[in-house]
Amino acid sequence: MALEVLDALDSARTQWYHLTTIVIAGMGFFTDAYDLFCISTVSKLLGRLYYFDPDSGKPGKLPTPVNNLVVGMALVGTLTGQLVFGYLGDKLGRKKVYGITLVLMVICAICSGLSFGSSAKSVIGTLCFFRFWLGFGIGGDYPLSATIMSEYANKKTRGAFIAAVFAMQGVGIIFAGLVSMLLSKIFLNYYGDAPPYSKDRVFSTQPEADFLWRIVLMIGALPALVTYYWRMKMPETGRYTALIEGNAKQAAADMASVLQIDIQGEQDKLAQFKAANDYSLFSNEFVRRHGRHLIGTMSTWFLLDIAFYSQNLTQKDIFPAMGLVDKDIEVNAIKEVFQTSRAMFVVALLGTFPGYWFTVFSIEKLGRFKIQLVGFFMMSVFMLIIGIKYEYLKNHSLQFAILYGLTFFFANFGPNSTTFVLPAELFPTRVRSTCHALSAAAGKLGAMVGVFVVQSYTLNGNLDRIQRAMYGLAITNMIGFGCTFLVTETKGRSLEEISGEDGGLDDGEVQDSGRLSSVNRQGTRSEAF
Template identity: 60%
Template sequence: MQRLIYQHYHQNLAMPREQLEVLKALDVAKTQLYHFTAIVIAGMGFFTDAYDLFSISVVTKLLGRIYYPPQHNKPGVLPAGVSSAITGVALVGTLFGQLFFGWLGDKLGRKKVYGITLLLMIICSIASGLSLGHSARGVMATLCFFRFWLGFGIGGDYPLSATIMSEYANKKTRGSFIAAVFAMQGFGILTGGIVALIVSAAFEKDGDPILTTPARADYVWRIILMFGAIPAAMTYYWRMKMPETARYTALIAKNAKQAAEDMAKVLHVEFDPEEAKLEKITQEPSQQYTLFSREFLHRHGLHLLGTATCWFLLDISFYSQNLFQKNIFSAIHWLKPSSSYTAIREVHQIARAQTLIALCGTVPGYWFTVFFIDRIGRFTIQLMGFTFMTVFMFALGIPFTYWLNHKAGFLILYALTFFFANFGPNATTFIVPAEIFPARLRSTCHGISAAAGKAGAIVGAFGFLYASEARHQNSNPPPDSGYHTGIGVPDTLIVLGFVSLLGIGFTFLVPEPLGKSLEELSGENEDDISEDSPPGKQSSFHHTIPV
């Protein structure tokens, strides 16, 4: 079979030097118990992240029914601005948290700030459910306040969890381990739907009026939101017991003795601290340049542009799909109009639909990535994911009126877009930034890339969702047109198809980390760096694509 080879040349490097023994041991270590312990500890943070971010979409219609009066024989709804704020404010907090804690993780250490993020998530999950006020506006404002800080804590979990897992893992299965941490997000989304199903079923009573919302419905959304504190609280102790990563302790804190002692406890092998070697390594030019330097721009500028842009484009699509789900389900008449359900029953129906999509498309996609990423590589998975997302979005959006009478086919293709988002760029955009940047900038660069992603999510929440709610509240198009949910479900799907198409192009800026150590990828194991190095000392990343 012919193959098209895409070569992305980057920095000029000198000959590689010998690595610290403790880091070399981590790179070649067999899979051990501490790997799985780290996956669970870091992964439970992501379980909570996903639960908290996506559970809000299950209860937004209930909030409208409780706090806003019925109009024209229809249940109350949240104003468009309020709905977008409640949905999007956590994403804004997440963006700032990713930037702040990403930077702090490189300055103070991964472990020192790891517990702070979890405490924020626990406290603000509970506080969100306890949101009070003398009026609807007061309750919504309080809820938005606490969800902002909840998002701030969630944001810190992205760069810290990814960096910790990448620095603990061996180079042979590093991708699978980081993907397994991220895959817990799928279980968080699934659990959000299941909890909503259980809580709504527990509070539902036969004979409830459709337009009048019972007082007990106020407990439903509060319990659903507060449940997110439980998994985070369960792992706080173990998160605090984790030792700092050897790469931070040695390469950034420059404490070779402590790094050797910490990893001796983890790997059950004694290490020579190699203090003289570490002192020589940390004086190399490859250990000196900063984020805002010409050398960083020369060596990693295109990489950072690629990781940030791909994540931005992916999250426009991924979060729009998740937050827009209830509108899409209504558009194809899988969910009936709100006026057909009681308040609590509507929560149950929305949760059932989202749980089914998560079970059939979202969760399997994550675990396909875990299984295949160290076999076929990050680049191939990301390219494939963006490609299939583009195809399925166009296939759903362009002939949309056809799908109104073929709901099963629509739902299968729709689930496949989630499958290939997760067996694709939703996983790889999280993994690659934790591998390709220098240790002293790794958490910061991951935070920048993740924040770009959340900027895309905000575009989805405040853009698509706001336009959807505003048009829905201010117009009355024909019920079977497919356009009665805002800017139009067909329009949205087609736009998201073009967004995914752009992602294919920017994927070519991202290198393939498969089989390389973190120091090889970042250039930290090189004796010298210079833009004037002779051509013979140049290195390159190769992307090989079957055609």
């Protein structure tokens, strides 16, 4: 039992509309990554500007609770936005709420840079307020972009397309480092250098530096602004229009226009689909069919993000140990931003970025399951080595940088990509966005553990604490390795076959190891080509 519009989507050859959808959805993730990670390049600058104490004998530094709020408030907003927009994506439609996320990102990125006030507390408080709502908009992009891409894609290349959307996160991280590096260099060239440190803040923290961090944050509004028009031109996904709104004729018309082929509406078949899938989220039937998978996607994303965000958001504290950045007392404020963003750019370019695209080009050959297992395992190995050899690596910056870069590579050629792909494929159409949101929100909860617990624990660079943190993250990744066995392989199958919406899948007979089930109660499965 299958609608012609769904068969047409599953078997469509790769064409221009697939590529434009990747770009349109991916630009949201480019913006997301830029906005979330650019704060790491300027957070030390905020401390030097607003928390300078001439009697301390040191440059200004954000107090640990303030640093956690500045870095972590966007993650709190992201978690909230994921849950809200994920639910609305299933209730109101993917397209209807898709543009709202970009509007929020544009407004709040600009307002974050305009966080003025008469005191340090008011400036930082305003910044945290707008960073929360910025994160709220970012959060909506996770379930909506993943769901839209999965519902537009054909089944032969679906995983690669969803992974390509998420790979734009890597491009955003690169640009966060690149933009901060270029702007800080321009400021250094235009306003001149300054002494590394002086009890007079003016000499070591140039007054112009207050403009630098604001410009870095506001630039995050540009890609979201450019993308808005194209998002509004996208039609609603054929699967939502047919299976949720119950309008097979409109779905056929929309997808016929996109695919440039003739498709029959087949309105009479919709009743069969609805009868086979008439159960609500968290009902006994949902738990029986999909409960194990939801636990698997939530737990693996939670565990992955503890390590991933601990890595990304604490880079500024690890780079001095690598020798990639001078100690704060040895360098002036703008130069510190330049060195931090340069190191972030290099690590992202050589370690983070390639991992995403290795996943894109290999996910349909290796499968989601194997890539996730290998990624978790290798992250654990390299973090364990860093923990054991940390004291030695502090004096051997090249080896340190290579090992550190490899943890990023296997995060992205591994669970950071696959935890995004799997929730977009495993669940039924009418709860797909919500289930992806629940999984992503679990991930952001893990990210908050990374920010508020791991980052606080290692903030002062204490050797024993950093080593113990690395050991803990290695164990966390191995638990994620084990939780991966709760999900199943999805490559090569239609979304309706995976979720059981077509009536041909008995979820109890799916093999947990991720191997494709050979079960089909109503005949042989059709292939993409």
